[in-house]
Amino acid sequence: MRVSAPAARNAGTDEAVLAESLACPELFGELYARHFADIYRYMAARIGPDVADDLAAETFLAAFRRKHTFDPRLGAVRPWLYGIATNLIAGHRRAESRRYAALARVGIDAAVQDDEEQIAQRLTAWQARRSLARALARLPDRDRDVLLLTAVGELSYAEVAFALSVPEGTVASRLNRARRRLAAAFGPGNPWKD
């Protein structure tokens, strides 16, 4: 029987779990447990929680269906999942546009202090978020994909390249262009700059 040493396998890498899931489909649930929250937050940041509620799960359904196509020699499971998520987002550009419009209108998260200074700081953050949302809405889709996989997904150049199936040099140039455009959009009063 192939499953001979579960105790050694259960703490294995994502790639090992995925490989085992080819024979033991139930194991794929472990990847869901490990990565669903991060994938959800990446998608919710782009398309809003309402759409992400459904689409984040769809990412794992798609990944499960495509598990035989994953090649560990090319990259890791995590960026592979982000790539699938990004492809799904591409089918929901209108939701993404609505998300940025909503961010421009509302955008105050929980604060831990209740004083005027804290409120003012959060309002400043809200203004920055509004500028960010507008700038993101104006970016070309492919540049935005690279930027947000890097910023929100926290993927490396190589991981983004694997996720999007593009060369690393392309990732670098797109990211550089996106960042320059965002910086220009904020102007000299760029609230991002510390």
Place this chain on the structure above:
Amino acid sequence: MAGVNELDRARQLLDVPGPRADVVAAGQARLDALIAGDATGQPAGRRRPRAAGRRRPGTRWQLAAACAAVVTAAAVTAAALTVARPDTGGRVTTGHATTPGGRPGQAGPPALQAAAVQAAVLASVTAAGGDVLYVQRAGSPDAALDTQEWFWPSNPAPGQQVRMLAITADGLEIENTFYATARDKYTAGSAGPVITGTQLTIDPQAKIWSIQQGTTIRPQLPQATSAALLRQYIAAHVWTVIGRSSLAGQPAIELGTAGPNGLRELLWVNARTHLPMRQLKENWNGPGSTLRYDIEYLPATPANLAKLTPAIPPGYKRVPPL
């Protein structure tokens, strides 16, 4: 190239809360169904139980049992490895809490602190200051208290023109237009300061209307709709977070406080935007009496602003100020 800080700031600005437990569970259920279909070789939802006589022992059954053991062990290990990432304020972001039974469970929402929720509500109300505020009030057993009110802007600055429309239980439409004099004082209720403005009144029962310039206006709104009054309101009570719930299809956080003579006040805020959704006063005017405010913040679109302007139906007679 732009500053190295930009990506971090973008991450902060776009940060959203993790998935709710029910979202995690729903996704897990969909995946389980798909996996089950894969394990049996049939699409999920189309499987039929095999007849006992047709079941044949085979490697797939043995493998399923073995896989279950692996899943159990893996889940327990994942629980041990679950960590909170520092830059997310302690939210669990890698892995989920798991049950000893081996099935991955759901990451619970972060613990809610009343002070944090209150601060978030205040900040959101302030930030939504340019929105149209819509409040529907419902009294029980006194339905005469039922009103609808539109207010714009919801949190005006001093000197800013304010428009307000109220429709009473008997259909009376009252439009007030005035300039905010001191921040938030215009919402101070019947005992509040006198505000001078214009009042248009339409009485559909008598088919009359009137307009009065320079009249006294005392708009009364629930505390939850004013940043300053909300601050006072919250500060004057000891609030507790009752928990999370759902209201009008939106995730909500429910706050509560108790007062004398059985008075109980409840406040629901949107868990995502932190804007107030409902304020409920129980036993406010004797046992069993309730006063409920359903609150919406609407974008100041032309369509929503048009709701602030009542139309005088043809044939109505203008009369001296009512």
